[in-house]
Amino acid sequence: MKLRTGLFAAVAVAALAVTSPVQAKTFKFAFQGDLSSLDPHSLNESFLLGTLGNIYEGLVLYDNNMQVVPGLAVSWKTLTPTTWEFKLREGVKFHGGQDFTADDVIFSWQRAGSEGSDQKVRGAAIKNITKVDDYTIIAETPAPNPILVRDLAFLYIMDKEWSEEHGTTNATSATGDDKGNYANLNANGTGPFMVESHQADIKTIMKKNENYWKKDIPTNVTEVIFTPIKEAPTRVAALISGEVDLVYPVPVQDWQRLDEADGVKALAGPEARTIFLGMDQSRDELLYSNIKGKNPFKDQKVRAAFAHAINLDAIKEKVMRGAATPTGEMVAPQINGFVESLNTPYAFDPEKSKALLAEAGYPDGFEVTMDCPNNRYVNDEKICQAVTSMLAKVGVKVDLLAQPKSKYFGKVLETGGYDTSFYLLGWTPGTMDAENALSSLIVCQNKETKRGLFNLGNYCNTKVDELAAAVGSETDQTKRNAMITEAFQILKDEVGYLPIHQQPLSWGVSDGVTVSQRADNALDYRYVVVK
Amino acid sequence: MISFIFKRLLQSVVVMLAVALIAFSMFRFVGDPINNMVGQDTTQEEREALADRLGLNDPFFVQFGRFALNAAEGDFGISYKYREPVSNLIKARLSATLELSFVAAVLTLAFGIPLGVYTALKGKSLISKAVMSLSLIGVSLPTFLIGILLILLFGVVLRWLPTFGRGDVVAIGWWTTGFLTVSGLKSLILPSITLALFQMTLIMRLVRAEMLEVLRTDFIKFARARGLPDRAVHFKHALKNTLVPVITVTGLQLGALIAFAIITESVFQWPGMGLLFIQAISDVDIPIMAAYLVLIAFFFVIINMVVDILYYTVDPRLRADSTA
Numbered sequence: 001m002k003l004r005t006g007l008f009a010a011v012a013v014a015a016l017a018v019t020s021p022v023q024a025k026t027f028k029f030a031f032q033g034d035l036s037s038l039d040p041h042s043l044n045e046s047f048l049l050g051t052l053g054n055i056y057e058g059l060v061l062y063d064n065n066m067q068v069v070p071g072l073a074v075s076w077k078t079l080t081p082t083t084w085e086f087k088l089r090e091g092v093k094f095h096g097g098q099d100f101t102a103d104d105v106i107f108s109w110q111r112a113g114s115e116g117s118d119q120k121v122r123g124a125a126i127k128n129i130t131k132v133d134d135y136t137i138i139a140e141t142p143a144p145n146p147i148l149v150r151d152l153a154f155l156y157i158m159d160k161e162w163s164e165e166h167g168t169t170n171a172t173s174a175t176g177d178d179k180g181n182y183a184n185l186n187a188n189g190t191g192p193f194m195v196e197s198h199q200a201d202i203k204t205i206m207k208k209n210e211n212y213w214k215k216d217i218p219t220n221v222t223e224v225i226f227t228p229i230k231e232a233p234t235r236v237a238a239l240i241s242g243e244v245d246l247v248y249p250v251p252v253q254d255w256q257r258l259d260e261a262d263g264v265k266a267l268a269g270p271e272a273r274t275i276f277l278g279m280d281q282s283r284d285e286l287l288y289s290n291i292k293g294k295n296p297f298k299d300q301k302v303r304a305a306f307a308h309a310i311n312l313d314a315i316k317e318k319v320m321r322g323a324a325t326p327t328g329e330m331v332a333p334q335i336n337g338f339v340e341s342l343n344t345p346y347a348f349d350p351e352k353s354k355a356l357l358a359e360a361g362y363p364d365g366f367e368v369t370m371d372c373p374n375n376r377y378v379n380d381e382k383i384c385q386a387v388t389s390m391l392a393k394v395g396v397k398v399d400l401l402a403q404p405k406s407k408y409f410g411k412v413l414e415t416g417g418y419d420t421s422f423y424l425l426g427w428t429p430g431t432m433d434a435e436n437a438l439s440s441l442i443v444c445q446n447k448e449t450k451r452g453l454f455n456l457g458n459y460c461n462t463k464v465d466e467l468a469a470a471v472g473s474e475t476d477q478t479k480r481n482a483m484i485t486e487a488f489q490i491l492k493d494e495v496g497y498l499p500i501h502q503q504p505l506s507w508g509v510s511d512g513v514t515v516s517q518r519a520d521n522a523l524d525y526r527y528v529v530v531k
Numbered sequence: 532m533i534s535f536i537f538k539r540l541l542q543s544v545v546v547m548l549a550v551a552l553i554a555f556s557m558f559r560f561v562g563d564p565i566n567n568m569v570g571q572d573t574t575q576e577e578r579e580a581l582a583d584r585l586g587l588n589d590p591f592f593v594q595f596g597r598f599a600l601n602a603a604e605g606d607f608g609i610s611y612k613y614r615e616p617v618s619n620l621i622k623a624r625l626s627a628t629l630e631l632s633f634v635a636a637v638l639t640l641a642f643g644i645p646l647g648v649y650t651a652l653k654g655k656s657l658i659s660k661a662v663m664s665l666s667l668i669g670v671s672l673p674t675f676l677i678g679i680l681l682i683l684l685f686g687v688v689l690r691w692l693p694t695f696g697r698g699d700v701v702a703i704g705w706w707t708t709g710f711l712t713v714s715g716l717k718s719l720i721l722p723s724i725t726l727a728l729f730q731m732t733l734i735m736r737l738v739r740a741e742m743l744e745v746l747r748t749d750f751i752k753f754a755r756a757r758g759l760p761d762r763a764v765h766f767k768h769a770l771k772n773t774l775v776p777v778i779t780v781t782g783l784q785l786g787a788l789i790a791f792a793i794i795t796e797s798v799f800q801w802p803g804m805g806l807l808f809i810q811a812i813s814d815v816d817i818p819i820m821a822a823y824l825v826l827i828a829f830f831f832v833i834i835n836m837v838v839d840i841l842y843y844t845v846d847p848r849l850r851a852d853s854t855a
Contacts, residue, residue: 030695121572174585184614227800237683238695
């Protein structure tokens with residue numbers, strides 16, 4: 001009997017727990033992956049940073065149009081080309097009640113450089129920070145850096161006191177003394193939402209921070225419940241059945257289903273990620289081809305022939321259900337440095353393609369193996385299949401090797417020795433600035449200076465290198481943009497890459513919910529309104 | 532008996548070591564774990580330093596030896612992805628998987644055996660024929676598809692049952708249970724049916740085949756000749772004699788229920804070990820994969836041992852052999 005009363009009590013408590021107070025607005029959403037950690041310095045990945053952006057904040061924030069707006073800093077200016085002064089926001093409190101001061105900024109910057117951190121690149125954008133007073137700091141950069149504030153948007157600020165109290169002054173790591181430390185499962189930020197409970201890969205509940213410094217944020221949500229749902233059909237079913245208010249990503253082939261169902265709709269917008277094809281332009285003989293003794297991709301005509309053989313509109317219509325934005329440039333319109341005039345794709349012209357191949361000495365085409373991920377980008381493998389059949393029509397026989405991302409990246413990246421001849425890749429500049437695309441993808445590979453390390457096919461042009469270096473330190477925006485344009489123009493003339501499209505963001509939302517779809521696929525709860 | 536159990540436990544250690552060894556030799560083909568642990572901007576040097584710290588550059592047998600030694604002390608390492616001890620992660624999910632498998636096993640036996648007996652005895656009735664043809668669906672449709680179809684029908688169209696997750700759970704120590712809340716019980720229905728369906732039809736067909744076999748034997752004819760009532764003939768004599776193979780298969784299938792809950796768990800986003808494992812494969816989270824496989828091997832060994840012990844109680848001939 002005693003046991004039974006105990007059980008009833010447990011049921012009653014559970015029942016109480018699910019009935020919510022009157023005014024509360026709960027927003028439930030599901031994403032395909034999970035929040036692997038709550039530590040803002042643990043992983044430089046868009047979902048983690050996007051989600052933690054509701055809990056932690058940087059000195060600056062991105063608004064819903066990816067524009068930089070003041071965050072924990074109210075203003076900033078350059079004193080010399082390499083020193084910046086930041087005025088910090090006064091009166092901001094962390095969720096635990098601690099005051100936000102200059103010490104927290106310095107502490108967080110140091111923490112981002114600690115061993116387990118995956119934010120070292122962002123941390124390294126600053127050489128030193130000096131505290132002038134509690135609400136003023138001076139940051140020195142190693143070299144003039146026109147886009148410093150963009151680097152700071154995802155460098156989240158933690159409280160020094162709290163971190164010291166809980167022994168989490170270094171980023172949580174998978175090894176050593178800092179493995180799985182306190183900040184991995186607990187959070188204390190300044191953002192509009194606070195973590196109520198977090199079970200990795202099961203459920204995360206966040207509550208509105210009533211003391212948030214910014215009072216005029218649109219949201220009316222008091223509680224956010226996040227569940228990862230790995231399988232796409234289950235995710236879509238959970239949305240249609242009304243168990244969650246928002247899911248992403250939704251497979252593009254399911255859009256029609258969402259449109260036909262009551263009370264839900266598909267929400268599509270262009271993502272800032274550009275999908276493109278790259279070719280090995282540095283080896284004297286391709287690793288995977290029937291052409292021996294020379295590398296066809298070294299010939300601009302062959303690269304141009306490839307460009308003209310690929311029908312981007314067909315990929316858009318057939319593979320992406322009309323949702324992609326075909327592109328001719330390596331950066332998306334949301335990226336600083338994008339130029340409309342360069343965005344026209346190479347014309348689809350199979351005849352010209354055949355002629356170019358013949359001119360280059362391959363009238364019957366040739367064979368090449370293409371590397372492609374099959375679970376990384378929207379319909380990645382299908383894009384590769386479409387490209388394979390389009391190239392077949394001009395005589396190029398492509399052997400497609402589509403693999404899961406862990407296998408694919410292990411092969412084509414530097415770790416695998418750039419073991420590829422022809423590949424598909426996607427890239428969103430982490431700083432939302434074209435310089436990142438130039439220095440990672442387009443300049444010559446250089447292991448010492450660590451530039452061009454994601455230029456897997458090693459497209460290399462010294463003029464582009466000079467321009468990219470100058471772009472990195474030029475603080476005059478007009479001059480800087482002119483140089484970016486020039487570099488992209490050379491790349492385009494030489495057909496260094498074959499841009500395909502900006503892939504679509506694909507969310508499903510129920511009708512009662514308004515959200516803002518940010519181009520980096522982040523869900524910002526500040527803009528979520530539930531009816 | 533005690534020496535028997537002891538021997539079995541010793542064997543289980545060998546089995547688990549063998550599983551760990553095979554698992555480890557396969558991990559090299561899963562892909563590069565580092566790439567899943569860092570963002571796109573992370574430099575090559577940092578990637579290599581991380582691989583070094585994780586010991587991924589050590590020779591194969593050094594890595595395996597380290598794993599085996601730590602595992603012997605109950606330490607399965609730190610998940611690469613969650614940066615938490617694997618034992619904590621598994622502990623948090625064990626209850627979900629075991630509850631699901633338990634309900635599925637109960638469903639399997641509660642429906643499988645009676646239906647098997649019924650279809651064997653009343654082979655010509657319409658109901659038997661209907662059950663037999665329906666069981667074909669259970670055997671032939673993939674679990675994934677059954678799960679999705681159930682979600683569509685009961686979750687999306689009728690909206691009677693939740694489409695994913697475990698509902699609200701009550702924590703009793705580290706064990707979380709869904710048996711005590713309405714939403715927890717409702718959440719159990721679809722996944723457990725999905726998981727049980729294949730096993731249920733398998734057990735049913737097995738019981739039916741065995742029953743038909745036994746019913747043809749002489750001692751059943753004698754029993755009937757002695758004028759025993761049908762009920763006693765069917766259940767006391769016939770059914771009891773079919774049970775040895777049924778127990779073997781049921782035991783193995785119970786292991787399979789736990790192990791193959793992977794698919795059901797991922798369709799229903801059931802927060803169990805199988806889901807953890809399948810995530811770990813795509814993230815190349817070696818510590819989780821290794822621990823899971825070893826644990827499953829352990830379950831199989833234990834279940835087999837229990838099955839062997841059950842033989843003794845069901846079949847008197849075995850008892851006679853062992854005393855002789």
